[in-house]
Amino acid sequence: MSGNSFGKLFSVTTFGESHGPAIGCVIDGCPPGLTLSESDIQPELDRRKPGTSRHVTQRQEPDQVQILSGVYEGVTTGTPIALLIPNQDQRSKDYGNIVETFRPGHADYTYWHKYGVRDPRGGGRSSARLTAPVVGAGAIAKKWLREHYGTEFMGGMSQLGDIEVPFESWEHVHANPFFAPTSDCALLARMEAAMDELRRAGDSVGARIDVVARRVPVGLGQPIYDKLDADIAYAMMGINAVKGVEIGAGFGSVVQKGSEHGDELTPEGFVGNNAGGVLGGISTGQDITVSIAIKPTSSIRTPRRSIDKAGNPVMVETFGRHDPCVGIRATPIAEAMLALVLMDHALMHRAQCGDVRVTTPKIA
Numbered sequence: 001m002s003g004n005s006f007g008k009l010f011s012v013t014t015f016g017e018s019h020g021p022a023i024g025c026v027i028d029g030c031p032p033g034l035t036l037s038e039s040d041i042q043p044e045l046d047r048r049k050p051g052t053s054r055h056v057t058q059r060q061e062p063d064q065v066q067i068l069s070g071v072y073e074g075v076t077t078g079t080p081i082a083l084l085i086p087n088q089d090q091r092s093k094d095y096g097n098i099v100e101t102f103r104p105g106h107a108d109y110t111y112w113h114k115y116g117v118r119d120p121r122g123g124g125r126s127s128a129r130l131t132a133p134v135v136g137a138g139a140i141a142k143k144w145l146r147e148h149y150g151t152e153f154m155g156g157m158s159q160l161g162d163i164e165v166p167f168e169s170w171e172h173v174h175a176n177p178f179f180a181p182t183s184d185c186a187l188l189a190r191m192e193a194a195m196d197e198l199r200r201a202g203d204s205v206g207a208r209i210d211v212v213a214r215r216v217p218v219g220l221g222q223p224i225y226d227k228l229d230a231d232i233a234y235a236m237m238g239i240n241a242v243k244g245v246e247i248g249a250g251f252g253s254v255v256q257k258g259s260e261h262g263d264e265l266t267p268e269g270f271v272g273n274n275a276g277g278v279l280g281g282i283s284t285g286q287d288i289t290v291s292i293a294i295k296p297t298s299s300i301r302t303p304r305r306s307i308d309k310a311g312n313p314v315m316v317e318t319f320g321r322h323d324p325c326v327g328i329r330a331t332p333i334a335e336a337m338l339a340l341v342l343m344d345h346a347l348m349h350r351a352q353c354g355d356v357r358v359t360t361p362k363i364a
Contacts, residue, residue: 006238007340009347012137016087017119018127024084025133027140029347030070032078034144041065041083044139045132047332055177055195056323061088065136083136087129101308101316105298112309128240128326131333138336141343149346153339155211155331156181158291160191167210179209179331198324202301206241207294207327211334213342216277218285218362219353220345227281228288228345235337236292241326244293248276269363285364288342292334294327 005013009029016023042065049063063085070081099120102108107126111118118124145151154170157180168182176188198205221228233245246252253261253274264271270286277288299322306316323329 006235007344009351010141010340010344012134012340014130014133016085016130016133017121017124018087018129019119019121019124020087022084022086023130023133024082025137027070027081027083027137030076030078030081030140031144031347032076034076034140034147035074036067036071036076036081036140036143037074038065038067040143041067041136041139044135044142044332044336045085048132048135048329055192055199055325056328063132081140083133085132085136098316098318101314102306103298103316103318104304104306105295126240131240131336134340135332135336138332138339141336141339145339145343145346149217150215151217151342152214153211153335154214155179155209155335157207157327157331158210159208160325160327161194161205161207163187163191163194165191173331178328195324204297204300204322204324204326206296207325207330208291209294209327209330209334210289210291211331211338212290213277213288213338216283216285216288216342217346217349218283218364219356220283220342220349221278221281222345222348223281227278228283228341229276229278229281231341231345232278232288232290232338235341236290236334239292239330239333239337241294241297241330242292243295246291247278248289249274250276250291265363267363283345285362288338290334290338292330294325294330297323297326 004015005011011028012025014025045063045065049061066084068082068084070077070079098108102112106123108118108120111126142153154173156170156173157178158165158167160178165180165182165187170181172181172183173179175183178188178191180188180191182188229247232247236242236245249256249261256274261274263274270284273286273289275284276290277284277286299318301317303315303317306314308314
């Protein structure tokens with residue numbers, strides 16, 4: 001099955017299924033000499049794992065990562081790094097009623113027609129469970145970028161269904177179950193009430209997630225077909241349930257005038273960042289700013305119309321443990337994907353243009 005690898009010089013290949021014995025990834029191209037252990041990776045997986053609040057799936061997975069290769073005496077060797085995450089709380093019986101049918105909004109129908117066979121247990125390969133090894137790989141990329149450039153990543157929820165979340169500070173993201181950058185207790189209570197109501201109703205809702213990379217070096221990205229922003233959009237669309245990507249002003253640029261949108265330059269730096277940190281497909285040194293739109297969870301208890309493998313009409317009700325909003329746990333995933341893109345481009349830039357020197361000072 002193709003389409004399981006991501007990246008050119010820093011390449012990540014994931015493996016496994018939602019209800020298989022384990023999931024994981026192989027990371028090829030990590031530079032040697034990086035101090036690395038499971039303790040560098042585990043905190044990121046803990047942010048993403050299920051069962052962290054009543055508002056997400058109650059599947060109890062510790063997501064305890066194991067490094068199987070590519071590290072010797074605590075240092076990366078430059079050879080492939082294999083990460084393994086055992087699955088420990090599968091309940092495959094919850095999916096017995098959909099073996100012969102297709103769940104609306106899921107990949108059941110398309111996988112069946114493409115491959116002639118599908119794993120119905122939790123979506124198999126198409127499950128968001130497969131984002132866990134990506135977060136693990138992203139943790140390695142984050143550490144390398146932080147040590148070499150001081151790059152830092154942050155993200156949070158800016159909208160939950162029709163509830164908008166005004167930005168206050170990234171510091172608040174870690175203090176609530178929604179990764180929301182706010183300390184507004186009334187707003188958080190409203191979000192919790194909305195999730196409780198959706199769970200009782202057997203329904204779901206979407207979300208908007210913002211992610212930012214700070215202290216990104218100037219010059220990452222290739223012109224025309226390997227633009228940095230194009231690769232970021234490609235990566236974000238690879239996350240389960242993502243249906244839209246904005247970089248910088250995004251669709252807001254439609255109503256802007258050129259005199260407003262074009263970020264002016266001064267000796268002190270750029271006046272604005274409507275470009276989202278990318279010009280001509282190449283990083284400017286400003287913050288990389290990305291927003292993603294996540295669709296409502298397709299696995300809901302509300303009966304929906306569908307068909308079976310013979311084409312007969314059926315009603316499908318999804319059982320099991322599911323998130324009323326998959327966007328709640330999407331922040332660390334989006335951060336990881338952005339880190340993987342920047343890591344890949346940092347290595348490509350170093351390989352081609354590491355010796356380039358210009359006289360004009362860099363600004364941000």
